[in-house]
Amino acid sequence: MTVIHTLAVENLTLGYGERTVIEGLDLVVPAGRITAIVGANACGKSTLLRSMSRLLPPRAGQVLLDGKQVHRMPAKELARTLGLLPQSPIAPEGITVADLVGRGRNPHQRMFSRWSAADDEAVAAALDATSTAVLADRAVDELSGGQRQRVWIAMALAQQTDLLLLDEPTTFLDVSHQIEVLDLLTDLNQARGTTIVMVLHDLNLAARYADHLIALADGRVHAVGTPHEVLTEETVQAVFGLSSRVLEDPTSGRPMMLPIGRHNVVAPV
Amino acid sequence: MSLLATHPTGSTAQAVAESRARRRIRRRTVITVLALLIVAGYLVSLMVGQTNYSPADVLRVVFGQDVPGAGFTVGRLRLPRATLAVLAGLCFGLGGVTFQTMLRNPLASPDIIGISSGASAAAAFSIIVLGYGSTAVSIVAIVSGLVVALAIYALAYKGGVAGTRLILIGIGVAAMLDSMTAYVLSQAAEWDLQVAMRWLTGSLNGSSWTQTLPVFVALLVLAPVLLGQSRNLSMSQLGDDTASALGVRVERSRVIMIIAAVGLIAFATAAAGPIAFVAFLAGPIASRIVGPGVSLLVPAALVGALLVLVGDFAGQYAFGTRFPVGVVTGVLGAPYLIYLIIRTNRAGGSL
Numbered sequence: 040m041t042v043i044h045t046l047a048v049e050n051l052t053l054g055y056g057e058r059t060v061i062e063g064l065d066l067v068v069p070a071g072r073i074t075a076i077v078g079a080n081a082c083g084k085s086t087l088l089r090s091m092s093r094l095l096p097p098r099a100g101q102v103l104l105d106g107k108q109v110h111r112m113p114a115k116e117l118a119r120t121l122g123l124l125p126q127s128p129i130a131p132e133g134i135t136v137a138d139l140v141g142r143g144r145n146p147h148q149r150m151f152s153r154w155s156a157a158d159d160e161a162v163a164a165a166l167d168a169t170s171t172a173v174l175a176d177r178a179v180d181e182l183s184g185g186q187r188q189r190v191w192i193a194m195a196l197a198q199q200t201d202l203l204l205l206d207e208p209t210t211f212l213d214v215s216h217q218i219e220v221l222d223l224l225t226d227l228n229q230a231r232g233t234t235i236v237m238v239l240h241d242l243n244l245a246a247r248y249a250d251h252l253i254a255l256a257d258g259r260v261h262a263v264g265t266p267h268e269v270l271t272e273e274t275v276q277a278v279f280g281l282s283s284r285v286l287e288d289p290t291s292g293r294p295m296m297l298p299i300g301r302h303n304v305v306a307p308v
Numbered sequence: 309m310s311l312l313a314t315h316p317t318g319s320t321a322q323a324v325a326e327s328r329a330r331r332r333i334r335r336r337t338v339i340t341v342l343a344l345l346i347v348a349g350y351l352v353s354l355m356v357g358q359t360n361y362s363p364a365d366v367l368r369v370v371f372g373q374d375v376p377g378a379g380f381t382v383g384r385l386r387l388p389r390a391t392l393a394v395l396a397g398l399c400f401g402l403g404g405v406t407f408q409t410m411l412r413n414p415l416a417s418p419d420i421i422g423i424s425s426g427a428s429a430a431a432a433f434s435i436i437v438l439g440y441g442s443t444a445v446s447i448v449a450i451v452s453g454l455v456v457a458l459a460i461y462a463l464a465y466k467g468g469v470a471g472t473r474l475i476l477i478g479i480g481v482a483a484m485l486d487s488m489t490a491y492v493l494s495q496a497a498e499w500d501l502q503v504a505m506r507w508l509t510g511s512l513n514g515s516s517w518t519q520t521l522p523v524f525v526a527l528l529v530l531a532p533v534l535l536g537q538s539r540n541l542s543m544s545q546l547g548d549d550t551a552s553a554l555g556v557r558v559e560r561s562r563v564i565m566i567i568a569a570v571g572l573i574a575f576a577t578a579a580a581g582p583i584a585f586v587a588f589l590a591g592p593i594a595s596r597i598v599g600p601g602v603s604l605l606v607p608a609a610l611v612g613a614l615l616v617l618v619g620d621f622a623g624q625y626a627f628g629t630r631f632p633v634g635v636v637t638g639v640l641g642a643p644y645l646i647y648l649i650i651r652t653n654r655a656g657g658s659l
Binding site: 089092093094114115116117118119122123124125127128129130131132133134135137138141142143145146148154156159160162163164166167172175176178198 | 320321323324325327328331412539542543545546547549550552553554555556557599600601
């Protein structure tokens, strides 16, 4: 059902103004898997994600989708294959959930074309998938943070892309809503084979939900691979400058990181 | 979660389609009612005045027959005036709502942030000081409108454009340009109240076909351009990143929208002056009537036309003295501006 797409970054250099954020970066996004990008604040995670979705032109190097440079692709053609949910999208005042989700259909519509039955179905499928159908006629401004984030994900789903990039989809959510969003994305990945790339702050959630981790430090890839390969005490020390213990999570068998601060440490390290 | 359903349960799809249909019907009804009101207002403006004429007389004049008395009053005085009222109103409404939607702030309308003031100052200067004809005036007005828009944008640019900064800078620029208009008027050899009122608040007094024609042509060319951007405009409400991720070429579409909107405002201003607050009021009024989630371009254009038409008619006949249309729309607009500022203040916003 899902076409296999390859997304790769070659020798990519990115920056704003004088400042270089990412330098000479290479990486390949595994198709049909969930990839999480982790790293310290201001290490270039969001910048990388923005550039992968054409929002930021590279200083050097390229982003390739199926071998084509994304920065040279027609905007709508790219938007039918690759979706992006920015960190803090803006909902217009008073817009209803159904209407906001409907905006996700834009890349599938021509300038003056009528709204089609296929559009309605895509919107309905997105609402059903995110359990937001009951909210369809509510105004987005009235929703709780968790509901709102599900609505934004529904909008990205209505776009029906085979690749979905998300910039910190769990920020501002309490822990149960974080899990809800990550479960939803995993459902999507398993049901449709959608390739998911997300920036995550929480290392443990990244290790729990991602098949593939990319740890960035100082604009470079520090470690890449499965959660077991990447989430080690050495990597946490190198990437975050933090000493920690990494144990096996008894529920998932994935690695789990416990930070060690200066206080309240009783057990010998 | 029911994600595995690739085909949604029919009921959700049906509900989605129904709610979309409801909004479409509401918008269509509003557009029809507004259009009928404009036609009615237009006919009344032609019929009623110092001397009243029957609908039959008016129709005969409109279709080019010679009717004694009515031929001059209706054909030469009222017809161009009412036509310019509708055309200028459409331009102000379209231009205003484009800016307000694009910059996501109702205060960001061209008559608040100095674009109308720029076109007006330039038009006043080229008519009074340079003695230009109507084509040259239109060109000067549109060029100045664009230059002012660009200048405000550049002044407000600091790693991206924040709406509030742009609005504050625009208000400052508007004040400067308005004082320029006042200065030009004070330098005029024959100081004429009618001329002064036109460039200060906007007026339709003494409208002729030579003023009306450029506005008509501008509307014919630029309105379709804006309507073609309608979907991009509603996408831009989601923020640049989201719009871009949904396949909108944000920068290109913004440039097209700014040029088309400024063009409409400038042409209308060159003909009728900066009719106060029409661009500012049309969008929010239209949005209240049509409800959220539909394109406001056409409804706002119609509201603009209705405001100018009714404002001008009221200004001429509703009070003891004849007021220019800008005074009437200004009286309507000022309280709304205050209301907006109070509301944003209550909501804790900075503008």
